[in-house]
Amino acid sequence: MTTDHEFDDVVGAYALGALDADERAAFEAHLRGCVRCQQDLAQYRRVVTAIGAGVEPTAIPESLKARTLTRVTQRGAPGSAVVGAPREAREVRSAWSWLQVAAVLLVGILGAYVVSLRSTLNALHEELAAITSQANSLRQELATLRTQQMQMASTLEVLGATDLVRVELRGTSPAVVATGRAYVSREEGLVFTATGLPSLAEGRVYQLWVIPPGAAAPISAGLLVPDASGAANAILPLPAGVTSVGTVAVTNEPGPSGSPGPTTSPFLAGTAGG
């Protein structure tokens, strides 16, 4: 479990190519940081590929093989560029030498014209590439803003819940400067924020745990991804079956998907009302 569960609903449609532009951009922005969705997507891509591979093979027109191989090999070696049409050799059988001179001059002029056209075309290509990349980065920015907006909306829903409980978390020996705070609502879920988390070794992840009052075993609430400054924010649903939270803790676990139960002592821990 990682973050925004609303995305669970769209992974299959995304793999199928059925998402409309807005949803697609928002999902792609989310996908980059969500291991759960990446794993789901790999499964759905198997489904989508299998749909195509399951179509009945069809008898092919005999001549198509030769036509295909001829066309392909005319392109030269693999990875090479398209070979242009051969130029027509042209013979001028004129006795009038001035005509030959004129032809040579004309070819020269045309050649210069072609060179200048080509350079204009190259400039236009470069301009187009720059504009396209600008458009792409704007699109990504927009998608990121949309994702943030959705996160803000979810955060507000949790913070506005009537059954809101606040849990303060304090750092322990591996991370004494770390502090954290969790807001928990049975109805709306959990908002978690922490600062001062040290960066972990390669292949390790931070995992968030909740312990309902009176329960013995911590239950995973999801993974945390701190930024470069050691700050982490997450909006998560409460784990299935959990109706209230006594203790909240953060541990260092093996990546990419964490552990079923904590395997190290907490970096951060705190208890409601404590």
Added chain:
Amino acid sequence: LDQKATDRIEGADADQRLVRDVAAGSTEALARLYDRHAPTVFGLARRILSRLEDAEEVVQDVFTQVWREAGRYERSRATVAGWMVMLARTRAIDRLRSRNARPDQRAPESPEMSEVVSPSWTPEEVSISAEDVRDVRDALATLPENQRTLVELAYFEGLTHMEIAARTGVPLGTVKTRIRTAMTALRGVLRP
């Protein structure tokens, strides 16, 4: 699934060798790949495009791309059959869209299939087995009609949720729910 199709997918090792040879410039290896996979590529293209000539063009496009990108593909762990299917669908739907669109009617936000599929769809991620193909095909056949139709509109015509809603008159929310339910069911039959 007929025996031939099963062989095509299970001959994955032979395929990998052929792709390696194609990358080294062997037209013979390309011809062998053609023999093994062109029927599926053509079948899929025919399913998407009604005109025979268009489907033939897709076959030529796909094998041109295989010739050009064999070196890049070689390093991945995907099944060649999956790669070909992905290329065939992308090419066929691009062709379908450009054929259907009159210049003045084309929705500007309607993305090219290659744009939808390529940036995040790298071949290394798509590795399928003959079992996957059989299981998904059987599961697709047993889906409720109103779900299967929508999945097929998305897969074979490259339509998005909104386009499907506009095409079928089914409310957008219902389109989304049915596709989601169908995809979840199809995913459920995959073996680990």
